[in-house]
C-alpha cells in the first residue's frame with residue numbers, strides 16, 4: 001500500500017504558565033542541558049521530514065520566545081494562545097489549511113522521538129479519523145477520596161495514558177473543538193473533542209519516556225531521558 005501524501009502541520013500549545021512547576025518562569029523556558037524545554041520540543045518537530053510547518057501558540061505576555069534560535073526558523077509561525085490549552089490549539093487551527101492534518105504536541109513534552117511520530121502518521125492508514133500516541137497503564141489504579149483514602153480500585157484493562165502528538169484532520173478538529181468548547185464540554189486533549197463529536201480516534205502505543213514535564217521532579221527525569229536518547233542514537 002503506498003503511503004498517502006499528507007500535509008502535516010504541527011501545532012505546539014506553549015501558552016501555559018506552568019503553575020504546577022512553581023518556577024519563576026513558565027516551565028517551557030526552563031533549560032535541560034543547553035536548551036530550553038520548548039527548544040528541545042521544537043527541534044524534534046522542525047527536523048521531522050513529514051512536518052511542513054510548526055505553529056507555536058504563545059502567551060500574550062511571552063517575552064522569552066524571541067530569544068530562542070528556533071523563533072527565526074522558516075518553518076515556524078507564532079500565534080497568540082488562549083486561556084486554556086484547548087483555546088490555544090483552536091487559535092493555531094485558525095491558520096491551518098482545511099486540507100491539512102494537525103499534529104498537536106505539548107511544548108512540555110521534549111522527549112518525543114521521530115520514530116513515535118512516524119508510528120502515529122503510519123497509523124492513519126488504520127485509523128482514518130485520527131489517532132493519538134498513548135501508553136498502556138502498568139500499575140494497579142486507585143481512585144482516591146477527599147479524606148486521602150482509597151475509594152476504589154479502577155479496572156486497568158484497556159486503560160491508557162493519553163500522550164501527544166495527537167493527529168487529526170485539521171478541519172474536523174477545528175470544527176469539533178469549537179463546538180465542544182461552545183457546549184462547555186471538558187476538553188483536555190484533542191481526542192476528547194473528537195470523541196465528543198462521536199469519532200473514535202485510534203490508540204497508538206508510544207514510548208513511556210515521552211513525559212509531560214509538569215512537576216519539579218519531572219525535570220530530572222526528562223534530562224535522563226534526553227541524555228539516554230542522545231547516547232543511544
Ligand SMILES: Nc1ccn([C@@H]2O[C@H](COP(=O)(O)OP(=O)(O)OP(=O)(O)O)[C@@H](O)[C@H]2O)c(=O)n1
Nearest residue numbers: 013014015016017018019020083084088107108
Ligand atoms: N492556556 C494554555 C495552557 C497550557 N498550554 C500548553 O499546553 C501544554 C500542556 O499543558 P500543561 O502541562 O498543563 O502546562 P501549563 O498549563 O503551563 O501547566 P499548569 O497546568 O501546571 O499551569 C503546555 O505545553 C502548555 O504550555 C497552552 O498552550 N495554553
Ligand SMILES: C[C@](O)(CO)[C@H](O)COP(=O)(O)O
Nearest residue numbers: 085106162163164188189212
Ligand atoms: C494533552 C495531554 O498532554 C494528554 O495527556 C494532557 O491532557 C494535557 O493536560 P494538561 O493539564 O493541560 O497538562
